[in-house]
Amino acid sequence: METTIALYSHDSVGLGHARRNRALAYALAEHLPDRLGGSVRGLLIAGHPDAGRDPLPDGWDWLILPGLTRGPGGTVPRRLGGDAEDLRALRAATARAALTALRPDLLIVDRHPFGIDGEFLPALRDLRAQGCAIVLGLREVLDAPEPAALEWERLGGAEHVADHLDAVWVYGDAQVYDPRLTGELPGALAHLATTTGYLGHGRPPAPRGERRPAGDGGPRAPYLLTVLGGGSDGAELARVAAAAEPPAGHHHLLVTGPQMAEEDIAEVRSIARPGTSVVRSAADVPELIAEASAVVSMAGYNTLAELLVTSTPALVVPRTRRRQEQPRRARALAALGAVTTQGIDTLTPAVVTDWWRQAVATRCDRTGIDLGGLAVVPRLAAELLGHGASTGRATTGHAASGRRAAGRRTASRQEVRAVAV
Template sequence: MPDILLIEDEPIIARNIGIALGRAGHRVTHAASATEARRVLAAGLASGTHPDLVIADISLGDGDGIEVLSAHGPQLRDCPVIIMSGQDSTANRLRAEGISVAAFLAKPFAMARLCELAAALLAESLPEQQRKPGPSVMMYSHDTIGLGHMRRNSAIAEELVARVPGLSVLMLVGCPAGMMFAPRPGIDYIKLPSLAKLGRDRWQSGSLRIDAETARALRAGILERVAETFKPDVFLVDHEPTGVWNELVAPLRRLRESCGTRTILGLRDILDDPDRTCGRWAETGTDKVISTLYDDVLIYGNADFYPSSRAYGLDRLRPDGVQYCGAVTTVRARRSARREKGPRRVLVSGGGGRDAFLLLATALEAQALLPRRQRPDLQLIAGPLMDTELRERLHLRAAELDVTFHDQVSDMPARLAASDLFVTMGGYNSVTEALAIGVPALVVPRVGPSSEQRIRADRLRHLGLAEVIERPDLTPQSLAPHLSGAATRQPVVSARLPLDFDGAARAASHIAACLGVLTADRPAPLRQVSHG
């Protein structure tokens, strides 16, 4: 167990640091003053020992932390030092550099950041033969139109780093906007060249002005080099078993044969029309890739909502390796049945926004049709992938109608919980969040190229979980009664849902078990929250 000397005169700060480092598996000795720090270091010198890491504040009341450490420089020559200070000045940083400080932290700082830094410095200070790399997971999401694949992987990654000490998760993302979510210790990403989907199984370069063959070579080269260098213990692939243009086949084969990597395919519950999907898999050899290059298949859904394993022949391709995890979402709270008085609140969003213009534009014109006394408090969210020209057109029209318009938001669950109606397309993440929170939803499924959203909308309508307007029937006249509340329905009742929403936790538990980490499933129960 590493020994850490903490030199800090503020009792509350010292206590919090000691608890955080103790939970991380370190033994902490606390010196509450410059005098006490000198005594501890002198005792170590006399016995021929020194701490494995020193964390010291500069201002100690009875002295200066840097001066204390300078006096014991030879004793601490091979000991990494972290200096903390509430006075982040050039002078203090230069003084810290003078004693070869490994890191300088300005107060306040996150305890998670300090623990990550301490772990990294302790690992670096070990002799090379004693250094053991932590477990590693690589994730792939090819996102082109939306953010769904990356969002699922991100939710699972966050669960993983919270329960597997020392884990590194490297995400390979194709989203044109790059990684759209807050960074977390232990998680990083590599951006693949963006693609645009022209139709089913047809792609071209999305941003670079290069031909498809060059884009393919670029992506394949990055993937193969990253896999060869990172050598993950587990490789989780979302949605595309062979990747775009079969770019994953070679890395999958090499990782399994050379590195012993456990390969896992993660699939949302509804992919496309089952006959079409099975036929395409057979024609392209994807079915053989699933049966020979993957160890497990995780379905991010529930068999009672959609029988994915049977519909897509997965029970035949992987008879012992298919698991239903439940829906993957970061939502952990349900909408309260109580509602503050006020105007009806309607939220309209098309997910990433790449093809959401028609839905949002129709919502604005539906609002214009309503008498002012019937108009709801309407909020529109464009999404990060909507083209700038289209977003600006919506901005102008929203301003004319006194409608709140957002380019994108970071608090979507809270906005859903505060809404009386959520109008959305039929994407996996948008629908799952609405169901998890319990907000009434009106779904307008995408027409194509995939049948995924249409099938999901049919299931929702059949089970009474949402209302549906088919895209050809979407007009301001058909949407207006829903905005005003003339066409109303009761909020979703949790007992009726043939879904659970703990897919991220269960997928993370499965991956942790593959890494040899014993961890119990700990899906958090949904708790009531008030809104407004």
């Protein structure tokens, strides 16, 4: 028996959504065949060209949609030019045609269930009618409660969104942060939700031969690391970190991220202290984090998931524009002693210098945080598809009812395929 999985992310800003889905693809490819008793293949639909540069497991592939990104008056084409509405129609038709041909058994949508301005809704309705199991995957923090509630209302309300889903998987530890309790996840969606643990342990390694930053032979130990995710909104932190003074005997590696503007990278290099190397990208960021004496970073989900599996001390400087997601995540983790956090408005090179001097002599114990989401997701997927029993983690009442419904979906799907044949 072959199981087909599709994962979708719109990727208007950054690569966080696509990289989260890529980590899930590796976990599902590794663990789901044993649970289902057959092979597993998959397609990742993404909206940023850089996503397709990352390798996938055997039997999996990327479909990169023409890019949309944020502009002054809303979404605009990233590269193709022309009218944004026409490009959304092209993206919608492309995704729908691919999924019609692929006929997945399971679809996982990252963060935005209907895509940009509803572009993914036609495909979602098709798959729902065909009996495909549909999951909305969410990072543990969405936003402050009021804007989060308004966002669900703009989609037609939580009940309308829930009508298109079989489950919601929250990629976090409820003991750290639970969006079902903060108001970010309204009742109709909270009823569908199960927390998985952070997607920390088991993230895919860098490809062989890509173990060091591009354009550099690798940091000299002991070293400090500054990482800025994709880099599109990390220039301010990069300037502060580049101007800080590394402790004696320590090298400082600053990874700007592939999406930082060239002029910003040039400025960061011009003010970098002796002993600081500035590179655009590094394929092996998790390894670099684990081996660093200390890390300065923003508070994006993927960066912190990679950080939390290590004992490396971290100064986390959250982005405050657009959403309150990063400040809320940073505060929740700081309250547990897992990170140190400070706002960019009060951060100076002197503050970073002083923090480095203290941090390099310490390590951080994060063993109390649930970081096993990549092992849990394959089990939840198998249950949703009607295979296996729940083990090791309590599930919500709806998750149990979802397993009972899985048999009906499977039978319906077999009928649909029989007619098609």
